Amino acid sequence: MSPQSRKGRRWILISLTLGAFLLLTATLFYLQIIRYDYYRGKSTQNQMRPETIQPFRGQIRDRRGRLIADNAASYSVWAVPAIARRDTNVIRQLSGLLERDLERLQRKFNQLPGYSWKSFRLLRNLDFAAYARLEEHLDYLPGITVRPDLRRNYLDTTLAHVVGYLGEVREQDLTDKPDLQLGDLVGVRGVEKVYDRQLRGEPGTRFVQVNALGRIVGAEPGYSEIPSRRGKDLFLGIDLELQHLAHELLGDRSGTVLLMDSRNGEMLVGVSRPDFNPNVFGSRLSQETWQSLNDEQRRPLFSRIQQAVHPPGSTYKMVIVATAMQAGISHYYRTECIGAYVLGDRVARCWLEEGHGWQNMRQSLAGSCDVYYYRLGLQLDVNSMAAGARSFHFGELTGVDLPGEQAGLVPDSGWYNERFGKRGWTRGVLLNLAIGQGEVLVTPIQLLQYIAILANGGWSVVPHFGVRLLDREQHLSQSLEFPRWETVLPPVILEVLQAGMEDVVATDGGTASWLRRSAYTVAGKTGTAENPQGEPHSWFVAYAPAQDPQVALTVLVEHGGHGSEVAAPIAFRLLDRYFELYAETGE
Amino acid sequence: MSRSGTSSGLNLWLLLAVAALYGLGLLGIWSASAGQEHFYFYRQLLWGAPALVALLVGYLIPARIFLGLAWITYGLTLLLLLLVLLFGDGTAGASRWFDFGNIRFQPSELGKLALVFILARLLADQQQNVNSLRTLLISFTLTALPLALIMLEPDLGTALTYIFLLLPLLIAGGISGLMLFVIISPLLAVLFSFSKVLLVIYLLALLLFSFKQRLSALLLGGIVLVNGLVGMLVPHLWNLLHDYQKVRLLTFINPKLDPLGAGYQIIQSKTAIGSGGLFGKGFGGGTQVQLDFLPTTHTDFIFSVIGEEFGFVGALVVLALFALVTLLLIHYGFRHRNRFSSLTLIGIAAIMFFHVLVNIGMTIGLFPVTGLPLPFLSYGGSFLLSNFFMVGVALNFIRHRREYT
DSSP states (O other), X not given: OOHHHHHHHHHXXXXXXXXXXXXXXXXHHIIIIISHHHHHHHHHHHHEEEEEEOOOOOOEEOTTOOEEEEEEEEEEEEEOHHHHTTSTXXXXXHHHHHTOOHHHHHHHHHHSOTTOOSOEEEEEEEXXXXXXXXXXXXXXXXXXXXXXXXXXXXXXXXXXXXHOOEEEOOGGGSTTOXXXXXXXXXXXXXXXXXXXXXXXXXXXXXXXEEOTTSOEEEEOXXXXXXXXXXXXXXXXXXXXXXXXXXXXHHTTSOEEEEEEETTTOBEEEEEEESOOOGGGGGSOOOHHHHHHHTOTXXXXXXXXXXXXXXXXXXXXXXXXXXXXXXXXXXXXOOEEEOSEEEETTEEEEOXXXXXXXXXXXXXXXXXXXXXXXXXXXXXXXXXXXXXXXHHTTTTSOXXXXXXXXXXXXXXXXXXXXXXXXXXXXXTTHHHHHHTTOTTOBBOHHHHHHHHHHHHTTSEEEOOBSEEEEEETTTTEEEEOOOOEEXXXXXXXXXXXXXXXXXXXXXXXXXXXXXXXXSSOOOEEEEEEEEETTEEEEEEEEEEESSSXXXXXXEEEETTOOOTTTTHHHHHHHHHHHHHHHXXXXXX | OOOTTTOOOOOHHHHHHHHHHXXXXXXXXXXXXXXXXXXXXXXXXXXXXXXXXXXXXXXXXOHHHHHHHHHHHHHXXXXXXXXXXXXXXXXXXXXXXXXXXXXXXXXXXXXXXXXXXXXXXXXXXXXXXXXXXXXXXXXXXXXXXXHHHHHHTTOHHHHHHHHHHHHHHHHHHTOOHHHHHHHHHXXXXXXXXXXXXXXXXXXXXXXXXXXXXXXXXXXXXXXXXXXHHHHHHHHHHHHHSOHHHHHHHHHXXXXXXXXXXXXXXXXXXXXXXXXHTTTOSOTTOOHHHHTTOSSSTTTTTXXXXXXXXXXHXXXXXXXXXXXXXXXXXXXXXXXXXXXXXXXXXXXXXXXXXXXXXHHHHHXXXXXXXXXXXXXXXXXXXXXXXXHHHHHHHHHHHHHTTTOOO
């Protein structure tokens, strides 16, 4: 080989080498200098994650500040889908370690956006033992973390239907609640739902460094934390002491006991039974619990307070009296009860077989004489009765701060025509309607509002459980405002209604006279709502003290029998306690 | 052996460059194994001692011994490669190592040098005409035998190194431009293999060209046959690749195909290096490395650690050192009076260069993930050992560059 050729070959190899090194240098220059900003951002994004700081949900307290709902420490399992889905065994192992149903867990995991590098809460309410077990095995569970969390804790279990409970937000609800993400809890029933926005607070954000397994390794330097804002505390009008008594008095019977400050609508007692322990929704539901919650007969998840609709029975008689007097019938109108009334081929009976004898309007209320009302009813018509009922807000929502309220039914001629056809019904329906039977349907909370109108001399209030919100961070207390308005009720009608209701207890012929107390006066009305499913429902509605009303109440015992025998005694024992507690102050 | 007057001193430039690269590698491994209490750092540091011994051994054995033993070492390499296939540790579906407790020995590592020796001996032989078909066929066969065994392991990266070795050796050995073209021509056939029409046109052009160059009938026929075969077989070769190899090649072309798998490494490595900027995030401050976004940082992706923590400046220092090493070897390779030593130096330069190009190219997304480590920097005892041995041999040969024998 000539020296020339040797030199040329040397240069070929040297220039090839230099060319390659230049290529590497140029690429490095491109990556590190020209595209620096892009890759810098990418690496920051890689390791930096905004993590949501869960706000402390506001507490729920009774009118005296006693705790009803609070938060307790627990642990949650979080998953970073993009990492966790790389290993198909992760969910299987997780389900094994925590003894959870694999299929359900897998389904839940699959709902998460699989590409996402964000953390999503997969499971909540782990106890410490489960937390410790998981923590030990985290090395085999890429993308899974366990973090401290808060669990809702209900200290009172007699208020399940009023307070409600929390559940995970539904995917379809996320669009109009941008501050929520999949896996977050929201109120699904009761005041937890109605006041959810205020109780929930606002989530904060902190910027953390995570490693490739999605584990948080520390705070991201240079980014300050946006703190979460604690939710507002909700004070209820409930008096826990009275609530517990009422709960106990109703016992295992199904029904409701409602006690309200008639002057402003604050609910002191809201019992609905059968009920449930709201804490069961916080943890895994056993098959047994699930079945008992869904019992078709008892329906423990069904809140009777604002959802049960029944005929009002004789508690409706004040409506009929008011309607009759509006129609021009004098309260001096007298008629004789012989225990039954005959209309054509139909015999309508009075509840008192031997009959009430001669009665005027006031007396008819006290003794709850059915025959008197048959006669009154036949002088009226369906539409004027419906108008009378609507003037007491029957057939419409009371506006109580509980979700799912029912409006009941106030039938008028239009309704009957539609239901039975133009000629399909007769004036005979008036006999039923006059004593609160038949097609008319009311909720317990509607009856309560109606009694409060009578107690207040025409003023309507909206029954409500929430009374006050307290922002503990800003030390601001905010009273919840509910409307009050006057129902036009001529004084002469009001006087008759009030006097009649007083006589129910105060006179010996009154249906609840056997319960008369010396300590305080009560104006009330018993009711017995017939129903085809069995024993009649037992109603008692009242306000007290009769002269200067402070409270209104409704007691319903489903299939309880006569109002005077079942519902009324519960009411009086509750009032006994109320006046012991509130006698002096009136508050 | 060495006589005063013809022998030169120890080449300090090469030694210092290699020492600096080893030192930078240690820094990178320290940083990359922070999560393992620097376990790999200490091990790599400890490996420095046997590596130094290997360097000394390579430095002290006279060139004629390497020359004389070239056939034996080559035969031994083939035997070991065969044995590792049969008895090697089959971890991760590849059987590349002999496992001796703590130490893993990879025969293909030493095989590179053995191949350099045997090819250097062949091409240095004055009786052989480098441009003869016979010599070329022998050198192809010598390369192909270990290559085939390594492909079976399978270890694509190392196998490519073996192929790459041959070319610079032939160039330095004096191959003619025409023969070089003949050798490279199958590569063109690969390029054209994806269209049958283009392939036919190419083959016809090749035939015409060879005819005009008055190549012997045997060579002419051979070229066209080989090119035709390559062109037709390449499309089927794809199906012979292992799944993981296919994935690697596909994700190299488009890393976003599998952002969480093979492409993930490339994306994260580029992100690490790119985010290093001019001066880097500082020693131990590489978030990509420290937060485990980059896998195998202490071995295959050690350059990404340097790039992220020491920036463009640090990366350039590494590149410059490697360029210095390669150019020194080429420079002295061409100045050596002994053809065997001369070609050996070129061969060693080729091994180093190829590793550097493929490894660094991989970390910056120029090449697919092949699993070739970076000489002197990547963690790995036997790899360090064989590299230091090669440096020892190089220092040895450079020192005796004025000797003819």
